[in-house]
Amino acid sequence: MRKRTYYRGPDAVVTSELFVWRTTPPKIFAIRELNNVGIVRCPLRDEIDHTRPHSANAIGGSVVLAVALWPSLDTSTLIVVVFLAVAVPALALTAFRRSRLRIWELHATYRGVEVILYASNDVRVFNQVSRALRRAMEDSDQHTDWNGEVAA
Numbered sequence: 001m002r003k004r005t006y007y008r009g010p011d012a013v014v015t016s017e018l019f020v021w022r023t024t025p026p027k028i029f030a031i032r033e034l035n036n037v038g039i040v041r042c043p044l045r046d047e048i049d050h051t052r053p054h055s056a057n058a059i060g061g062s063v064v065l066a067v068a069l070w071p072s073l074d075t076s077t078l079i080v081v082v083f084l085a086v087a088v089p090a091l092a093l094t095a096f097r098r099s100r101l102r103i104w105e106l107h108a109t110y111r112g113v114e115v116i117l118y119a120s121n122d123v124r125v126f127n128q129v130s131r132a133l134r135r136a137m138e139d140s141d142q143h144t145d146w147n148g149e150v151a152a
Contacts, residue, residue, distance in 0.1 A: 009125065011118075012118055014129065014133050039104065043102075104123065
């Protein structure tokens with residue numbers, strides 16, 4: 001049987017025989033020895049320890065600061081201060097949330113041991129890799145003889 005490539009990317013390779021996660025060092029798994037493969041969506045850190053900043057608190061504090069500075073500033077300076085007082089916490093919160101993307105993982109049993117086959121925070125690439133693995137596993141289960149009939 002000819003070796004078929006289902007997915008080849010910078011972080012993983014899926015062929016009819018092997019699943020390779022290109023880490024340091026690379027993790028290589030034989031397709032035929034994988035069992036109980038499943039997808040796990042890892043929770044965000046703030047869903048576990050509740051340490052995320054709250055946008056309402058940050059913006060509320062900025063508004064209090066702007067009100068406190070009101071008597072000492074002219075109108076144009078006050079507008080700039082209020083804008084910065086609201087925009088800076090909002091941008092910081094957005095950057096904070098984007099830096100903690102959700103991680104998706106492929107888990108399996110390999111030679112009797114639970115392993116993480118692959119992990120990514122890029123949903124598109126993760127789905128491509130998981131579909132390729134699914135196709136490789138489905139194709140490896142079909143043992144055909146030379147005329148295309150399923151062998152016993």
